[in-house]
Amino acid sequence: MNILRLNTSLGKCDIFWIVDYHKYHIHDQNGQKQKNPMVDEVSRHLMDLKSTENKNFDIAVAKKSRLVLRELDTVLEKNEKAILCLVPSSKANKYGPGLLRIAQFLQRKDSRIAAVTNLIQRKTSIVSLHSGGDRNISIHKGSLAIGEKIKQDRTYIILDDIATSGNSLAVCADMIEYQGARRVIPLAIGKTYA
Numbered sequence: 001m002n003i004l005r006l007n008t009s010l011g012k013c014d015i016f017w018i019v020d021y022h023k024y025h026i027h028d029q030n031g032q033k034q035k036n037p038m039v040d041e042v043s044r045h046l047m048d049l050k051s052t053e054n055k056n057f058d059i060a061v062a063k064k065s066r067l068v069l070r071e072l073d074t075v076l077e078k079n080e081k082a083i084l085c086l087v088p089s090s091k092a093n094k095y096g097p098g099l100l101r102i103a104q105f106l107q108r109k110d111s112r113i114a115a116v117t118n119l120i121q122r123k124t125s126i127v128s129l130h131s132g133g134d135r136n137i138s139i140h141k142g143s144l145a146i147g148e149k150i151k152q153d154r155t156y157i158i159l160d161d162i163a164t165s166g167n168s169l170a171v172c173a174d175m176i177e178y179q180g181a182r183r184v185i186p187l188a189i190g191k192t193y194a
Contacts, residue, residue, distance in 0.1 A: 001074040004191060006166050013170040013186065018071050021046050021162050021190030038193065046190045049098025049161050061098050064189055065105040072110055075185050080155055081114040087160035087168050088122040088144070099161055120158070120172050121147040140171040150179035163188035
């Protein structure tokens, strides 16, 4: 398990991530777009999670579900119960289909996951970040909201598929902490390799 320590306008935030994600395309020194030679199966599967129409969607869900399940011991105590919530899609009121399936798997397989909730909601759509959308923290602060009351005696795991700047996870964590959660664990399956 890796940790990204962010110092944001919201304060310090430790974001956990499991694997490196290599973008499919990169730009060379002349600004020309080219295929990234570092792209591997792990990275392709992370992108496959984005749509049920991807031919390897089910394989990606199965592999990443097992991967996250193995890593829960790193972030949760043996008997610690947690509520799992997802970073929403860039589109209002939507969640990534792969993340939803992974969350359902985790709740079935690990008794420490007490609930899966759509706690964090995207009120207004934003340009998707992997398509070049603005990663500024204020974009997330203005488009995200907490949709239900926080249980102050609980641990919350916030799950995202890919973190690049970490700002989505940082804003979600800040919102949940501000409302009094006992502990918040921002967790990305992949972190964009820089």
